[in-house]
Amino acid sequence: MVQATMVMAAEGLGKAFRQGEERIAALDGVSFGVERGTFTAVMGASGSGKTTLLNLLAGLLKPDAGRILLDGDDFSSLKDSERARLRRRRIGFVFQDYNLLPNLTLAENVRLPRLLDEAPEGAEGWLAEIVEFLGLGGRLKHLPSQLSGGERQRAAIARALAMKPEIVLADEPTGNLDLRGSTHVCELLRRLCRERGCTVLAVTHAPHVAIHADRVLMLGDGRLLADRPMSDFGDAEQLAIAYQRLLAPVAEGRP
Ligand SMILES: Nc1ncnc2c1ncn2[C@@H]1O[C@H](COP(=O)(O)OP(=O)(O)OP(=O)(O)O)[C@@H](O)[C@H]1O
Ligand SMILES: [Mg+2]
Numbered sequence: 001m002v003q004a005t006m007v008m009a010a011e012g013l014g015k016a017f018r019q020g021e022e023r024i025a026a027l028d029g030v031s032f033g034v035e036r037g038t039f040t041a042v043m044g045a046s047g048s049g050k051t052t053l054l055n056l057l058a059g060l061l062k063p064d065a066g067r068i069l070l071d072g073d074d075f076s077s078l079k080d081s082e083r084a085r086l087r088r089r090r091i092g093f094v095f096q097d098y099n100l101l102p103n104l105t106l107a108e109n110v111r112l113p114r115l116l117d118e119a120p121e122g123a124e125g126w127l128a129e130i131v132e133f134l135g136l137g138g139r140l141k142h143l144p145s146q147l148s149g150g151e152r153q154r155a156a157i158a159r160a161l162a163m164k165p166e167i168v169l170a171d172e173p174t175g176n177l178d179l180r181g182s183t184h185v186c187e188l189l190r191r192l193c194r195e196r197g198c199t200v201l202a203v204t205h206a207p208h209v210a211i212h213a214d215r216v217l218m219l220g221d222g223r224l225l226a227d228r229p230m231s232d233f234g235d236a237e238q239l240a241i242a243y244q245r246l247l248a249p250v251a252e253g254r255p
Contacts, residue, residue: 006033007071007167007199008057014065015052026052028222031066034215037197039189041210041230044219045247050203051096053219054169057201058093059083088117092165094173096203098156100144106151107140110159120164130158133188149176157185161192168192170202174209186212207240218243220250 013030016023027049034040044050055061057068059075068076070090075083087093100109110127131137134154144152153176160168168189174182186209192198193214204210211230216239218226225246233239 005035006069007036008201009033009069009072010053010057010066011069012066013053013056013063013068015049015056015061015063025222027056027063029066030219030222030224032217032224032227034199034201036199037193038215039193039200039202039213040215040217041213042201042203042217042219043205043207043210043243044225045251046205048219048250049222050219051171052222054093054171054201054203058091058169059087060093088113088163090166092160092163092168094156094160094168094170096171096175098144098152100152100155100159102144105141105143106136106147106155109144109155110162112159113162117163119162123162123164126164127158127162130161130188134158134185150178150181153177154181154185157188164196166196166198168198168200168202170200172203172205174204174206179208182206182209183212207236207243211236211239218246220247225250 009032011031013027015027016025030053042050042053052061056063063076067074070086075086078086101112104112110131114123134157136151136154136158139147139151144155147155153173157170157173160170174185177185189200189202190212193200202213210216211233213230215229216226217224233242
């Protein structure tokens with residue numbers, strides 16, 4: 001039973017990929033709920049299924065098993081066009097590999113979502129504020145190839161926020177940033193939750209990033225190993241120790 005405060009829920013999610021003869025179970029029986037206005041960190045080793053999970057939650061992939069609920073309604077069984085419309089209206093997605101269009105400037109890239117849908121009220125001022133906050137104000141005319149890796153990453157974050165989404169799904173949004181840059185992005189994500197009631201799920205390998213979240217999900221080999229409030233861990237160091245302990249049996253079980 002999904003509680004009313006749950007904006008998003010996964011029920012028994014499963015997804016496998018076929019590569020030639022081989023079948024890779026990327027996710028297997030993953031269930032959890034996400035409360036509105038909260039920041040959830042998703043941790044797990046490389047290949048544990050984090051990107052697959054985010055793609056499923058955004059409706060970019062369809063599950064083989066289980067379902068995704070958005071405000072209690074089955075999101076995964078909608079028609080492709082309806083799912084895409086809901087996603088564009090409600091979800092901001094930060095891609096792990098940024099997905100910036102190479103022939104468009106940074107300013108054009110971050111405004112791209114507005115070509116498809118009418119911008120919400122105040123979106124122009126809002127986007128200008130986000131771009132400044134992310135330190136991109138001086139790079140607006142640059143093409144992606146003229147930006148540093150960290151600048152590209154921040155541009156991908158700005159674009160995901162362009163339509164004032166109520167849900168933000170971010171795939172390693174700080175993977176290319178130094179400690180100061182990561183902390184700054186975490187501050188932004190926190191502010192979105194606190195000031196706008198946004199719901200954020202962010203994938204990260206880094207305990208110093210995850211510690212900013214309210215809750216942490218830990219994945220190992222496609223299974224949910226932990227779903228705990230961050231208050232269970234005192235600081236980033238304790239979180240790192242718990243994370244390593246949890247992942248060790250999964251890593252040992254590998255060939
Ligand atoms: N399109 C695909 N075709 C075949 N296998 C895939 C595909 N996408 C993902 N996989 C496999 O599914 C598993 C989970 O991949 P996923 O990208 O979700 O991992 P991840 O946790 O995001 O890893 P990373 O931290 O490296 O980004 C991996 O074994 C991967 O090789
Ligand atoms: Mg990934």
